[in-house]
Amino acid sequence: MxxxxxxxxxxxxxxxxxxxxxxxxxxxxxxxxxxxxxxxxxxxxxxxxxxxxxxxxxxxxxxxxxxxxxxxxxxxxxxxxxxxxxxxxxxxxxxxxxxxxxxxxxxxxxxxxxxxxxxxxxxxxxxxxxxxxxxxxxxxxxxxxxxxxxxxxxxxxxxxxxxxxxxxxxxxxxxxxxxxxxxxxxxxxxxxxxxxxxxxxxxxxxxxxxxxxxxxxxxxxxxxxxxxxxxxxxxxxxxxxxxxxxxxxxxxxxxxxxxxxxxDRAPRDNFFHCLVNAAHQFHNREENDDRYLLAGYPWFKCRARDTFIALPGLTLAIGEQDYFELVMKTAERGLREFMGGKPLSVKIYEMEQPDVLLWCVWAIQQYARACGDEKCLRKYGKLLSDIIKYIIKGKHPNLRLEANGLLSSDGKRTSVTWMNSTVNGCPVVPRSGFIVEFNALWYNALMFASHLLKDTKKAESADLEKRAALCGRTFADVFVNEYGYLYDYVDGDVKDLSVRPNMIFPVAFDYSPLSVEQKKSVLDVCTRELLTPKGLRSLSPKSGGYNPMYVGHQSQRDQAYHQGTAWPWLGGFYMEACLKLYKRTRLSFIERQMVGYEDEMYYHCLGTISELFDGNPPFLGRGAISFAMNVAEILRTLSLLETYTYQK
Incomplete structure (x- = not known):
């Protein structure tokens, strides 16, 4: 059968x-x-x-x-x-x-x-x-x-x-x-x-x-x-x-x-094999042997942020380190061209987005977890160091390191985060100033780089650790609010109280500026207000502007895109946070969450995962029929599940 x-x-x-x-x-x-x-x-x-x-x-x-x-x-x-x-x-x-x-x-x-x-x-x-x-x-x-x-x-x-x-x-x-x-x-x-x-x-x-x-x-x-x-x-x-x-x-x-x-075709005879098959569909080899990951089908191209978020799940989580290295080889050339102010020779779009470099560091960190620090340092140590220095020296056109140790970005008139929908050229969700996931990524990047370089570049490692300490102290002061969760962004006197899923990242990352109590509080809010069987909502039903149904004409869809729809890739970080905080006691809960994704193998596009889902029942799949970040994070979650299942 x-x-x-x-x-x-x-x-x-x-x-x-x-x-x-x-x-x-x-x-x-x-x-x-x-x-x-x-x-x-x-x-x-x-x-x-x-x-x-x-x-x-x-x-x-x-x-x-x-x-x-x-x-x-x-x-x-x-x-x-x-x-x-x-x-x-x-x-x-x-x-x-x-x-x-x-x-x-x-x-x-x-x-x-x-x-x-x-x-x-x-x-x-x-x-x-x-x-x-x-x-x-x-x-x-x-x-x-x-x-x-x-x-x-x-x-x-x-x-x-x-x-x-x-x-x-x-x-x-x-x-x-x-x-x-x-x-x-x-x-x-x-x-x-x-x-x-x-x-x-x-x-x-x-x-x-x-x-x-x-x-x-x-x-x-x-x-x-x-x-x-x-x-x-x-x-x-x-x-x-x-x-x-x-x-x-x-x-x-x-x-x-x-x-x-x-x-040569692998059978799609179970949930995991369907996802592996879907992962391979995002591969894109060009005539000059450059390797890319397409962001999704049928209309997406290769986008920088999507590449680095999806890369670990689509490769390392299924034991394909070689393809990780091939994609990263192409991406590194593009990153160096961007940081050097040269025209891009790679077909990767949106390289200029301010969080792209930070997500690249996170992807390298996942490589270190899978392949070991020594190999990671040998292959990507120079790139990692150069990215950190580039940011510290303020060379990025829209990413500024402030005196308080946090990164700021101007997103008032143009979208700078993954919440990038626009109407009439203006962002639907204009996130600007100190953005919560940017600074969670920055703290994590500083700590990871410090750890990786501690034996070979001790002075640089110590400086990064010092910067991370400042960032960590300021992060809690700026983002933690009295209601037990994190502001989505802080821009001068504006503190965005919207309950959004971006606060899950500092709970899920290996290095976090939050205390255990703060992490648990954030996770509890995400569970109560954002969690669905198809991932985390992009906005809580209790927040103003909640619009969970991605239907209607394109302008209507753009208004709803990040205003309550559910995203499986965010669910991957949520489940990683659960495992880190509660370990084996949450295994059965996460396994039940996986059932919600396995159901999708029979709907929308067979054997893969849609771009997003309605935030209200029955949580129908919408948008692109196959989305790289979603497939990647479900595969990475399955890999994490296996790791925790067999831990003694």
Whole structure:
């Protein structure tokens, strides 16, 4: 019995099946994404979505979908599914689905009369090539398969419409054709593992609708170009492999390539393996061998803060220190370029955010915990020292070390923290001055650097320890309030009393300026007012402006983004704080919290974790369908659970 399996009743019920999405990536920036019934509901959906560096830094939908028709005795049964207008679905191929599972590969079983057709889909690693294997498992008479490709050739942020500029030319290649709709795009090669007949029958399918875009108040309709169809006979027991790619392949290799790629896939047969698979989907290897972590799918790029927060969970927590080092090698080059005032040669966005350097130190600290101080000092000691000196010398454009030992940042007119939503160019949550997690990170960084350098640079280590002592004393004076929790930020006479999750960080970090009593008090407030089954709320229901439902048009969503929604990655730090304060006595509690995340393996995007959740029941997943920091912190929590479980 597969872990991720759905029966006919669910698959044929569009209210249940359409909200469930599937993601496949090639670990080089390209992806394939749709719903489990292959009905695209977002403009970001597509069977082959690839970066086109010659045009811009966005992904582009080349092949939107591939409709398959079973033909027997002249009767046609189309297995495709598209939405047109108000509740109009055609050709309603989902009614033929008899089962779906997503163990090693997404596999759909169709039944049309006496015909049983199995479809398996995979994305070749490090190549812009989607492979689909069709196997005729049963048939009582001669059977034809007809394949009709729907082409878009557009950015994921735009739509295509019927026009007379689109190029209709095509050329035959080995068992298929190649075509390109617009200048600047690569050729799209559509090939089969056996000979097929291509019938040129160009047409536009008009008014295809994407309900997810409609929900956000965006345009939601487009037209897709179909150049014609491929047709071939298929025998009972026979398999045919379809390839869509930006490069040609010898079709005699397609079946073997599919088998090889299949064997390379790890099964998603339990919660942990699903998360590991999701972690690998964020990998991004560029042509020059730079390594990145994408912040999420389908619309996020590589962002600096997300990289350093997610890096330990996506690598060290699953025993993949090598990939940590590869990503950090690329990131270090970008950090040094930023600190040196040079143009960035890396594709990492938001490097200028003031807490990025601090989160980098935290990521290095996790490496030291996993690999030992000696190895960490050898690999990252110089970087660590240079980051601390850069901050102390006041070289960062928006991070100032004040005389009281704390760091301040100006966030009145622009977002400087992870709470970065804006409306009309202004921050929804304008956090400025002394920001609580910035200074928790700074104290932790000073103490960690002092510890790591104590044997090799004693004078520098002693100076850092002295600075940490000043920071620690001031931290408690500035942030601890009479109500038993921490101000979110303090800017002059403004002391923000909003109960927000950022105060959990000084409780969770290895080095904290808080006393044990203060930590417990903060944790208690987080438990009472912020904890949900899907992580910590971004704002307490008792605080002004609480807006927990991430729904409506985009402006409404931006207002709610950090005003009560729940975030699993924050829950990771909350659970780390629980373990540090209460150790094994909280194991069963944290295990129960993990159940809330395991439920998500079957919803929204299968086998991964959404960007955020509504802050009120039923805590529905929202935003990006797969989010790196969330997957990372759940994996890191599972690793911590294992550590505490086997402690004597």
């Amino acid at each position: 597969s872990y991720l399996r759905f029966e006919k009743a669910l698959m044929t019920n569009l209210e249940e099946s359409l909200p469930r999405e599937l993601l496949r990536t090639n670990r080089s920036g390209a992806y394939s994404c749709s719903t489990v019934v292959d009905c695209n509901t977002r403009k970001y959906h597509g069977l082959l979505v690839v970066p086109v560096p010659g045009l811009d830094d966005e992904n582009h939908v080349l092949l939107s979908s591939l409709d398959v028709t079973v033909v027997q005795h002249g009767a046609e049964f189309n297995l495709g599914l598209h939405k047109y207008g108000e509740n109009c679905y055609s050709p309603r191929g989902h009614k033929y689905i008899r089962g779906f599972d997503c163990d090693k590969l997404p596999t759909t079983l169709y039944r049309v009369g006496g015909v049983m057709l199995k479809k398996e889909v995979l994305f070749q690693h490090y190549e812009d090539r989607i492979l689909i294997r069709y196997t005729l498992e049963d048939a009582h008479s001669a059977t034809l398969l007809r394949f009709r490709p729907f082409l878009a050739f557009r950015s994921v942020r735009e739509f295509t419409h019927e026009n007379y500029v689109a190029n209709r030319d095509y050329q035959f290649v080995d068992n298929g054709i190649k075509t390109c709709m617009y200048a600047g795009y690569p050729d799209l090669y559509m090939q089969f593992s056996k000979k097929s007949d291509f019938v040129f029958q160009p047409d536009w399918y008009r008014g295809i609708e994407y309900p997810k875009e409609q929900e956000r108040g965006y345009d939601s309709k487009e037209d897709l170009y179909v150049p014609g169809y491929f047709e071939m006979p298929i025998r009972k027991g026979e398999s045919v492999v379809f390839s869509a790619s930006t490069s040609e392949i010898a079709t005699s290799k397609l079946k073997k390539l599919f088998d090889v790629e299949y064997e």
